[in-house]
Amino acid sequence: MQTNTSNEHSINLHTLKINKKPISLKNQWSLASIIELINLPFNDLLFRSQQVHREHFNPNEIQLSTLLSIKTGGCPEDCAYCPQSVHYETDVQASKMLEAEEVRAAALEAKKNGASRFCMGAAWREPKDRDIEKVAELIKVVKELEMEACCTLGMLSAEHANKLKTAGLDYYNHNLDTTPETYTDIITTRVYQERLDTLDNVRNAGVNVCSGGIVGMGESREQRAGLIHQLANLDPYPESVPINNLVQVEGTPLYGTKELDPLEFVRTIAVARITMPTARVRLSAGRQNMSESTQALCFMAGANSIFYGDKLLTTGNPDWDRDQSLLTKLDIRTV
Ligand code: SAM
Ligand code: DTB
Ligand code: SF4
DSSP: OOOOOGGGGSSOOSEEEETTEEEEOOOOOOHHHHHHHHTSOHHHHHHHHHHHHHHHSOTTEEEEEEEEEEEOSOBSOOOTTOTTBTTSOOSOOOOOOOOHHHHHHHHHHHHHTTOSEEEEEEOOSSOOHHHHHHHHHHHHHHHHTTOEEEEEOSSOOHHHHHHHHHHTOOEEEOOOBSOHHHHHHHOOSSOHHHHHHHHHHHHHTTOEEEOOEEEOSSOOHHHHHHHHHHHHTSSSOOSEEEEEEOOOOTTSTTTTOOOOOHHHHHHHHHHHHHHSTTSEEEEOTTOTTSOHHHHHHHHHHTOOEEEOSSBSSSSBOOOHHHHHHHHHHTTOEEO
16 A cells, blocks of 8 residues: 555646656555545535635536447346446346437437537446447447547457457546445456456557446445545546436336435545546436535535436436536536
């Protein structure tokens, strides 16, 4: 465990050149220092995260990403939060992969509504070779519309990551979701190290990394700090960090979990901002039941991206108009 003092963390040192020799420096955070942060008095924590946020971003701008499920349901994995797993009986109907024209229409609508990134999700453990060929075509469709393209397709080999990079992929989303210690309580069909290996393959292919997690699954505050600890110590840390509040779906094992106090969600965002100062921290799933005041506190704490559009993958999200009204009230511009 590292014992760096918190002052050393106010800037992110990805690479330094000493005597012209490039060396990589990890953004090292000890678990203890992150627990100390998350336990700060709320106002002190928010003041600090807002300071870090202003050092790196315009505090009145957020980025908009729109999601589309390109292959829904029937997933062999058993993620306890997910309505798309074959292991649970939910209302989700499994479907075939969408055609390029359907994707073009959805991306065009997202662009017209102001989204800059289009993220395509598939309910796969991992894509097969023929899936990668089809997704590569979909990435080209999104790039033709001059939007950033993101995919989340499950585990990815180095070869598949390289193919998606060649097709023009900008970001790949693959969440760590929990701490390593709690992972096996949530998912038994794959191991944490496989998640880390996928992130390495994405990084090595030159694709930007989008990785975050889910809170509200019954974890403790220290475990939320533990998730941020894992993300912040990736070398380098992800360019995009989605923080999801569990969307409880009937039929999944986590349905009925005690709801997380919204202020605990805000604390998690603040700690993500402080420990990953230049990342886009995304206020992700869970906004449909979140008050405008809580969302405003999340932006204050350093969130500067949202999923935008009335659907996430299979569950609801605030519609375009409702979000535009909130952003107008807060004088937030979009990028
Ligand atoms: N199958 C791929 C995978 O798991 O990597 C990609 C799609 S999966 C739905 C992407 C992410 O959505 C998960 O890692 C998880 O963080 C998030 N997610 C899924 N169901 C959720 C729920 N009910 N509430 C909040 N986040 C959820
Ligand atoms: C992420 O971190 N959250 C998004 C996206 N990446 C793929 C997915 C949220 C899914 C919520 C449940 C659903 O709609 O199925
Ligand atoms: Fe499958 Fe992804 Fe859902 Fe897990 S989160 S069950 S891998 S779609």
